[in-house]
Amino acid sequence: MKKIRLGLLGSDDSIDVIQSVIKEYPEFECTPIIYWREEEIPDLLSPIANDFDIWLFSGKVPYAIAKSWGGITKPMFFTPHTGPSLYKTLLQIFYHNQIAMEQISFDNFHYDELNSILDEAEIKANHLYLKYYEGEEVDAKVLAGYHYELWKSGKTKAAVTCLRSAHIELEKMGVPVYRVLPAKSAIESVLNLALRTYEMLHFKESQIAVQMIEIDSYFGLAKDTFSTDEIYKIEIKMAEKLLVYANKVQGSLKSAGPGRYVIFTTRGLLQDITNEFSIIPNLEDLEELKKEVITCGIGIGKTAYEAEIHAGRALFHAREYGKGSWMVALDNQTIAGPLGREEQITYSYVSKELQKISEQTSLSISTLSKLESILKKIGKSEIGAHELAQYMQIMPRSARRILKELEEQGIAQVIGEETPYSRGRPRNIYKITL
Structure with a gap:
């Protein structure tokens, strides 16, 4: 059986953990790529972006950067920092140093997510120091600076980070820092999802x-x-x-x-x-x-x-x-x-709702499906006859007929007018509810 080529990009410590789990999956042929700074990720990916069947990233930061870069066309996954990942880190802190939750600073987790993880473990905290960031917006030095200022002012005694580059910076600053690494259960879950996805795509091809x-x-x-x-x-x-x-x-x-x-x-x-x-x-x-x-x-x-x-x-x-x-x-x-x-659209040709509207009017399901797709594409439910005509590549009078018929059935209503030229009649703007 042909092996699935898996590109694994991540920090050195995360890759070690992930590879130890991948060894239990003979379906994969893994190639690890280590990065040290987030800004070098696109350069690392560029020459090999589509050399693999599937990509796996060691966290949401490299994944978000790769996704924002946009050079990969193959399926992409990342190992999340779930509850078990954090529990292991907190256990080390409590066992070795007995530091209270209120004296630890965290990053990466959303506030609600962190509270949920702690509630599940029945860990109580009066307040939390937490720096949340979107994956591609992270700056290791800024993140390290956040933890450092809290530690320097005496508000915290340790930092917990999900980012390897921030971990290295904090170690240089002398801040007691603990690293959250992917849990085995989370890695297994992602690998199983990747396998199912590959099988589905292989079937589709x-x-x-x-x-x-x-x-x-x-x-x-x-x-x-x-x-x-x-x-x-x-x-x-x-x-x-x-x-x-x-x-x-x-x-x-x-x-x-x-x-x-x-x-x-x-x-x-x-x-x-x-x-x-x-x-x-x-x-x-x-x-x-x-x-x-x-x-x-x-x-x-x-x-x-x-x-x-x-x-x-x-x-x-x-x-x-x-x-x-x-x-x-x-x-x-x-x-x-x-x-x-440029005006390419995607629309469904089977819909009970559209079928019902089609029966009420003289409009075909195809026409209604196109209209529905156009509204989704422009991101609003308001449209005029000329704009509709451009998208559907029909005459404005045909677009007006469509909108007028929908108005008669209470599916469209005039909510305003526009006057694109200094002369001429105003054009109606319709709000459509399909």
Whole structure:
């Protein structure tokens, strides 16, 4: 069985603990990467970001920095500093130095989270010194300074930190400091989650993907040479080009009638060349093909039949966006596209609520799903006809008709007006409740 390549990035002491647990998981082939300063994390990741199947970080700080950097496309996990992690540290403090909770400064934990952990252990504290920070915003020297000032003023006798770089700084300052390391139970939980995620993704990559392509049989045909023979020759040439493309995606090509072709391949391959279903494949030797393809629908399914049904649905939606449009229908009953365009949206094509509204109006579920997706994308429930028309790529009068019909059913209401130009009638702004 092929091993799962696991990239493990963290501080030296955390990596030792995590690796001791990973040894019990023969499914993983682990490569440790140690960092000493948080600011060097992007540079460490840059050359190897996608060399692994899964990434594991030794805490939420390196994880948040890596996520904010954005160069990793593989699944990412981190080991949390849970209750058992802190209990072990507190036990050491109480056993060796018998320091009261009110004389310890903490970091990383949220106030409610720390209180919950202590309540669970029935540890009482009148007040807590706590420095909370968002992962990517951490500064080791600032954090160390917080603990140092409390210790120097006599308010605390020890510091508890989750950050290795702050731990090193505090040791230099002479502050009694204890480090919170990931607990074995937390590491095991994350590794099991990573395994399940990998298995799910591996299954998804092997799902059937079908591309249903419509071409322009008249493309390149001279006006004065119109004949069925010429059209036949053009379709033969097109089939040859599509066969080259099918080989690129390791798929098989079949004709589905005049001007329509179907390519069977796997989700993983198609997902790669479309950059997670966001762009039209950029293949140099197939540039001419893009001009001739009218529309393309991509369908994903557990079986070839299911994928082909989804491809047909995606093709139907692609037609609404005009020539050269590509759409994808995923197995979670959502449509996404048009691929490669800024206004790309994702919307569900099955919804009981939308089905009910569709029955009340003359609007299709497809139209209502697009509207719902647009509202989610812009992050508000208010929209005007011109803005809706731009997103849906329809005429403003068609957008006004949609909004007017929703208003008649009490689903939309006019809440204001806008006047974008010095002349002309004001435009209504609608609040929509789907």
